Amino acid sequence: MLSESERRVINVCDELFEETLLLTESLVRAYSTLGNEREALEIMEAWYRQEGLEVNRVPMRQSILDEMTGNTASIEARYNVMGTLNAASTGAHLVFNGHLDVVPAEPASLWTRAPWEPWRDADWLYGRGAGDMKSGIAAMAMAVKAVRQAGIAIEHPLTLQTVIEEECSGHGALACVKAGHAGDFVLIPEPFGATLVSGQVGVLWFRIGLDGVPAHVLDTSAGSNAIEAIASLFGALKSLETEINAMPRHALYQGMEKPFNLNVGRIEGGDWASSVPAHASLEGRLGFPPDMAVEDVMERVRRCVDEATADLGGGISNLKVDFHGFRSEGVVVDMRHPAIHLLGECHHDLTGEAVTSRALTCTTDLRAFHVHGGVTGTCYGPVAENIHGIGERVNLESVRHVLKAYALFLCRWGRETPRDDTLAQGR
Known part of the structure; x- marks a missing residue:
């Protein structure tokens, strides 16, 4: 009253x-x-x-x-x-x-x-x-x-x-x-x-960068396409999202289908339309449960990228994962x-x-x-x-x-x- x-x-x-x-x-x-x-x-x-x-x-x-x-x-x-x-x-x-x-x-x-x-x-x-x-x-x-x-x-x-x-x-x-x-x-x-x-939820921002090998488009096989390589990581990252959502959850999130979301929000690469791109990077955001430590999620992202390295193709080098912006506990x-x-x-x-x-x-x-x-x-x-x-x-x-x-x-x-x-x- x-x-x-x-x-x-x-x-x-x-x-x-x-x-x-x-x-x-x-x-x-x-x-x-x-x-x-x-x-x-x-x-x-x-x-x-x-x-x-x-x-x-x-x-x-x-x-x-x-x-x-x-x-x-x-x-x-x-x-x-x-x-x-x-x-x-x-x-x-x-x-x-x-x-x-x-x-x-x-x-x-x-x-x-x-x-x-x-x-x-x-x-x-x-x-x-x-x-x-x-x-x-x-x-x-x-x-x-x-x-x-x-x-x-x-x-x-x-x-x-x-x-x-x-x-x-x-x-x-x-x-x-x-x-x-x-x-x-x-x-x-x-x-x-x-x-x-x-x-x-907890939130982690990450950045992945790598280098390829530049070449003239008269023979693209002479180079290694960094943009294609960075794009090939999407599947591995989506699998990590699925893995985190399949883990036991706090009661607050029991009724939700997919509360911990991945978003690849930015991608950059290349210098010239007629050159095989020699560098590329992506930035993403990953949600995680409130009872999971930030350091644990960071390690999962690193491991995810490391395990996908073999599928990037020859000539790809300087693969690097770093973290910027949000590193927020739930x-x-x-x-x-x-x-x-x-x-x-x-x-x-x-x-x-x-x-x-x-x-x-x-x-x-x-x-x-x-x-x-x-x-x-x-x-x-x-x-x-x-x-x-x-x-x-x-x-x-x-x-x-x-x-x-x-x-x-x-x-x-x-x-x-x-x-x-x-x-x-x-x-």
Whole structure:
């Protein structure tokens, strides 16, 4: 049941809904692909200052990148931005975390409008990042404004984190965690709908390169075709995917046909159409169970490639496997955690229905908090379609719902959430 003060907060959420969409649209216009996140960061920093939050920039430190041995864009002057309230309070520390970076919208010619120019049509807001996850960031920010504007004081520690590099490494959220900003519970507005995320797979990015022997096309047999050789590895990699999916699984993934997916997302090779290509490379992504170690998966990829070497043909040399970007462990969320229960109650009181949960076949920044910070959290966000695809869009009413759910969660966090020691036991 909603109290009178909570109903007042919900009414303010309705009043702020258009402002929430306008903030989303301004973030979509800031087309924040890898290395180009500055404008989006500045929009959120300005919003934090406008609302009286303490602003902190958390730099992307080389030491963290070296530790994770992942690839990243140049870290020169790159950072994440946070808005905080009551940092000195001894209450349970709630963290909202959202990523500002987006994947490229190419080919832009397939969009009906420029993907970095947001537009609304009926019940949807379109544009790259509208769903993944700029509308969720706008909702988490406006939820704070709604609670305060309704006259309810937020007295517990609260941090709003807007981070970069979620789409390629997770180093932005990791930098915040390593800098001591993990909090006691994290809520991430990924666009999977008003459902609780109960777990996620591990993810490994890999790169395979090799050399062939160049030759003139007047006699292609005089050379060794590197592109054909690299393409011949697809079968071996698909067999590895099948092998991993056939292994015993955590209960979260028992009902899924193929939760651990391989994707070969990039291939390059050759120099000239009339020359046998002398070099080629591919980059891929492989999902794996949450109870499997990253090192185990890396070894399986290496072994898979080694065993396929004999079928590459003569003249192929310098075969190399390396790992870049994601090297992310899986996550199993403790669904008995008191904050999970509290969020479920908020969902029920807004919808009249019990909240559902789902395990993801992808990864999110939950991994940084769970694995490296020892902090429980979940995702609960708007409904989006075509994320990473053409015509990405977010459902407007789902944004309104998430705004209200976050605001109600904020209201109840301070008075119903146990202190730090109890939260730690819930981890």
